[in-house]
Amino acid sequence: MIKLATVFSGIGSIEWALKRLKIPHKLVFACDNGERYLKEEFEEIQNEVYGLDHYETKKYIDNRYDKTGKRNFVQESYTANYEISPEDFYQDVRFLDGNFYKGQVDLFVGGSPCQSFSISGKRAGLEDARGTLFYEYARLVKEIQPKVFIYENVPGMLSHDKGNTFKTICDIFDSLGYDWKMDKLNSKDYGIPQNRSRLFIVGFRKDLNINDFNFPQKMPLEKVVKDYLETDIDKKYFHGEKGFKWITMEKSLKKRVSINSDISRTQAANQQFNWCGDMIFRPIELEQWAKEDERVYIGKYNGIEGVARKLTPRECLRLMGYDDDFKIVVPDQQMYRQCGNSIVVNVLEEIFKEVVNTGVFKKSVQHKIINVATVFSGIGSIEWALKRMNIDHNIIFACDNGDIEVEIDDEEKLRDEIKKIKTADEQNEYIRNIYEAKRKTNFVKQTYLNNYELDEKDFLYDVRFIDGTKYKGQVDLFVGGSPCQSFSIMGHQRGLDDTRGTLFYDYARLVKEIEPKVFIYENVQGMLKHDGGNTWNVIYNTFLSLGYKIYYKLLDSKDYGIPQTRRRVFVVGFKEDINEFEFPIEKELKFTMQDFLESNVRYGGFESIEGNIKLRKDKGEIDDKHFLSEKVLKHVMSPGTKGYYVKPEIDLEIARPLLSTMHKMHRAGVDNYVTLDGKIRRLTPRECLRLMGYDDTFKQVVSDTQMYKQAGNSIVVDVMISLMESIIKAYPEIIIEKNYKHRNINFELIKNENEEIYEQIALDEI
Structure with a gap:
C-alpha cells in the first residue's frame, strides 16, 4: 500500500497514474487552493493561526477561503474522482504543517510556480527560498520525510533569473537529506501525442540507500x-x-x-x-x-x-x-x-515504474516487523509506542466498543451462531451490524482509524464475540486491559471457567485461542486488593493455566518520563522460553507538568525523536473556553465536605492521574488545573494527550469532551515504550523477520489483442 500525499494537487495526475497501474494506495492528504487567493497578507494570517493546533488551523484557513465566496473547482473535480475526506484536503500549502504527517508518507508529489529567490551568500539553505511556493514544497519534504518525492516544473526554471533560481533549488534539495536526479521529459516520448516538455526531479531519502534510479527511456509514439x-x-x-x-x-x-x-x-x-x-x-x-x-x-x-x-x-x-x-x-x-x-499521467506512470524498480517501496524478504492485536484498544497506547520507537508493526485487529452498549439476551447462543460463520471478516461484520444498528458514533474508532493504518473491517466492536481461533499464529504481541470484576473462586480448579461472565474472561480466552508470543495486560492498582485479593488470585492462576510464564509489577508513569502520578498493574506473559525478564528500571524525571503546557510549548513543539520526548519552547495561546468561569471556579476550588475533604492544589509539578471524566471538571484536589496570567484554567485536550505520552503528531478528530475521555482511559505511552524495551531485551525474537501485507511490485507488459493496447499491471503480491 503506497501512502501518497500531493500539493498543488490539481486533478490528481499521480493519483490517476497509480489507479491506472492498479497499485493499491492511500491518499494521506491533497492540497490546492483552486486558484482562489486571500486578500490578507501571509504574516497577518500567520499571526491569526499562531497557537492553534493542526485541526483548528485547518478549520480557520478553510473558513477564510469560504468567505471569499468563490468555489474551489479543483477540489470539486478531485473529490469527485478520488476517495479523500474533507479533513484531508487542504486549501493553502503555506499553512499545512508537515510535522503532522512525519513518517506517514511514502510518495510526495507536486510542482510549484517558478519564482525568483534571494541568493545572497547561498548559505541559508531552505531559508533562501522563504516567501516562495517552492519554499513550501521543500519545507514539507523536510518536515514529512517521505521515502520519495517527485517535483515537476516548466523547463524555463533552469534559466529563470539567469540560472539563479535553479542554483538555489539545487542547493536546497541537497540540504534536505535526499539523493536526487533530474531530467526533461516530453509527453510525446511517452505515449501521448502532445508536445509538452517538463522538468522532473526525483529524490530518495538518503537513509534508504537508493542509488540505481534512472529516468524512463523514450517510447515510440503509436497514436496521433x-x-x-x-x-x-x-x-x-x-x-x-x-x-x-x-x-x-x-x-x-x-x-x-x-x-x-x-x-x-x-x-x-x-x-x-x-x-x-x-x-x-x-x-x-x-x-x-x-x-x-x-x-x-x-x-x-x-x-x-x-x-x-x-x-x-x-x-x-x-x-x-x-x-x-x-x-x-x-x-x-x-x-x-x-x-x-495538470501533469501528463503517462509520464508519471513511467517515472513511477522506474521508482518502483529501485525497490524503495519493497519490504525486504527479511524485514523486521511485529504483528500486534489489541482489545479495549482505546486510542492505541502500544501502537503509538511502537511508532515512537520506529518499530515497524502490522496491526492485525483492534477492538473497542466506544462506550456503545448493546444488550445481548443470550451471549452463549450468539457466540455459537458466530462460530458457524466461516471467515473472521464475516463474523466481525455480523457483530458490527448489530452495533451500527444502534446508530451511535464510535468516537474511539474514529480517533483510532485516523491515527493508525488499519482497514475499517479490522476494527472490531465487542471482545465477547471475537473468535480468536481465526487469528491463531498471526499475532506476536497481544495487548489489552479489562474492567475489574469479582470472580467466583470456588477452589480455583476450573482455570479459565472461573472467570466466565466477566470481560477478563474474554481477554484470557483470546490469549488461549490466539496464542500470541507475548501478551501485556494492564489494570488499575486496586485490582491487586480487589475482593480481598481473590480477583488477583484468579487472574494470576488463569494466566498460568494458559501455559504462559507470568511476570507482574506496579509501574508509575512518573518513573518513566511522564510527569503524572499514574500507578497501574502490568502483567507480561511469554509463551516460549526466554532470557530472564526484568521490568524496566525507573528513570529520572526530566519534565514537569508545566513543561508540557501549550502556553509554554505551542502545538507542534512536543516531539518524539527516537522515542524520546523533545520540546521546542515556543509559547502558544490558550483558547478562552478552557478558562474557568466564576461559577465553575467556586466549585473547583472548594475543599469538599467534612466527609470528603481534599486540599485544592493547582499548578502541580507532577499531574494527578488523568481521569476519563475530566470534561466534567472536578475539584482541584482531584483534577488538574493551572494558572495563566492570573486566571485559572483546565488542561487542554492536547496537554492531556502529552501527559499520556502522545506527541503532537497525534490527530484529534473528535470533540474536546470525547478527547478528554479517550486520553483519561489510555495507557501512558512512555510506560509502554519502557516495557517494550525490556520485552525485546528478554525476547528479541518477538521482532520477527518476514514479509506481511506488503506488495512487492513487478511490472509486466500484457498485450490485449482485442483493443491492441498495453496495460500495466502489478504482479507478485506477497
Whole structure:
C-alpha cells in the first residue's frame, strides 16, 4: 500500500497514474487552493493561526477561503474522482504543517510556480527560498520525510533569473537529506501525442540507500491526436465567424494555434479561452448540419470549405492521459484550466515504474516487523509506542466498543451462531451490524482509524464475540486491559471457567485461542486488593493455566518520563522460553507538568525523536473556553465536605492521574488545573494527550469532551515504550523477520489483442 500525499494537487495526475497501474494506495492528504487567493497578507494570517493546533488551523484557513465566496473547482473535480475526506484536503500549502504527517508518507508529489529567490551568500539553505511556493514544497519534504518525492516544473526554471533560481533549488534539495536526479521529459516520448516538455526531479531519502534510479527511456509514439477525438460533438464547441477567421490567420497559426495536427501543442491553462491551442477542421460535406445552424461559420482553410472547432474538455483530458471514467463535474472553462495545469499521467506512470524498480517501496524478504492485536484498544497506547520507537508493526485487529452498549439476551447462543460463520471478516461484520444498528458514533474508532493504518473491517466492536481461533499464529504481541470484576473462586480448579461472565474472561480466552508470543495486560492498582485479593488470585492462576510464564509489577508513569502520578498493574506473559525478564528500571524525571503546557510549548513543539520526548519552547495561546468561569471556579476550588475533604492544589509539578471524566471538571484536589496570567484554567485536550505520552503528531478528530475521555482511559505511552524495551531485551525474537501485507511490485507488459493496447499491471503480491 503506497501512502501518497500531493500539493498543488490539481486533478490528481499521480493519483490517476497509480489507479491506472492498479497499485493499491492511500491518499494521506491533497492540497490546492483552486486558484482562489486571500486578500490578507501571509504574516497577518500567520499571526491569526499562531497557537492553534493542526485541526483548528485547518478549520480557520478553510473558513477564510469560504468567505471569499468563490468555489474551489479543483477540489470539486478531485473529490469527485478520488476517495479523500474533507479533513484531508487542504486549501493553502503555506499553512499545512508537515510535522503532522512525519513518517506517514511514502510518495510526495507536486510542482510549484517558478519564482525568483534571494541568493545572497547561498548559505541559508531552505531559508533562501522563504516567501516562495517552492519554499513550501521543500519545507514539507523536510518536515514529512517521505521515502520519495517527485517535483515537476516548466523547463524555463533552469534559466529563470539567469540560472539563479535553479542554483538555489539545487542547493536546497541537497540540504534536505535526499539523493536526487533530474531530467526533461516530453509527453510525446511517452505515449501521448502532445508536445509538452517538463522538468522532473526525483529524490530518495538518503537513509534508504537508493542509488540505481534512472529516468524512463523514450517510447515510440503509436497514436496521433485524431485517435483521441470524440465522435459526437456538441455544436457549442464549433466556431462562429470571428473565431474561425482568428484561428486561420497566418499570425495565429504561427504562434497560438494548430489545426488538425498529429501532435498537439502544449495544453495550457488558458487553452480554448482566447481561441488558442489545438483546433479541428472538418470539410463541410462531413458536417452538413452546419448549413442549418447560423451560429456556426462555414469558411475556407487551405482551400477547403468547412467548419472548425476547439477540442472538447474530454479530448483535453485524454491528451493529458486521463481515461474516460474521469468524471467531469465542473464547467468547461474550469475543466480546460485544470487540464492545462495538470501533469501528463503517462509520464508519471513511467517515472513511477522506474521508482518502483529501485525497490524503495519493497519490504525486504527479511524485514523486521511485529504483528500486534489489541482489545479495549482505546486510542492505541502500544501502537503509538511502537511508532515512537520506529518499530515497524502490522496491526492485525483492534477492538473497542466506544462506550456503545448493546444488550445481548443470550451471549452463549450468539457466540455459537458466530462460530458457524466461516471467515473472521464475516463474523466481525455480523457483530458490527448489530452495533451500527444502534446508530451511535464510535468516537474511539474514529480517533483510532485516523491515527493508525488499519482497514475499517479490522476494527472490531465487542471482545465477547471475537473468535480468536481465526487469528491463531498471526499475532506476536497481544495487548489489552479489562474492567475489574469479582470472580467466583470456588477452589480455583476450573482455570479459565472461573472467570466466565466477566470481560477478563474474554481477554484470557483470546490469549488461549490466539496464542500470541507475548501478551501485556494492564489494570488499575486496586485490582491487586480487589475482593480481598481473590480477583488477583484468579487472574494470576488463569494466566498460568494458559501455559504462559507470568511476570507482574506496579509501574508509575512518573518513573518513566511522564510527569503524572499514574500507578497501574502490568502483567507480561511469554509463551516460549526466554532470557530472564526484568521490568524496566525507573528513570529520572526530566519534565514537569508545566513543561508540557501549550502556553509554554505551542502545538507542534512536543516531539518524539527516537522515542524520546523533545520540546521546542515556543509559547502558544490558550483558547478562552478552557478558562474557568466564576461559577465553575467556586466549585473547583472548594475543599469538599467534612466527609470528603481534599486540599485544592493547582499548578502541580507532577499531574494527578488523568481521569476519563475530566470534561466534567472536578475539584482541584482531584483534577488538574493551572494558572495563566492570573486566571485559572483546565488542561487542554492536547496537554492531556502529552501527559499520556502522545506527541503532537497525534490527530484529534473528535470533540474536546470525547478527547478528554479517550486520553483519561489510555495507557501512558512512555510506560509502554519502557516495557517494550525490556520485552525485546528478554525476547528479541518477538521482532520477527518476514514479509506481511506488503506488495512487492513487478511490472509486466500484457498485450490485449482485442483493443491492441498495453496495460500495466502489478504482479507478485506477497
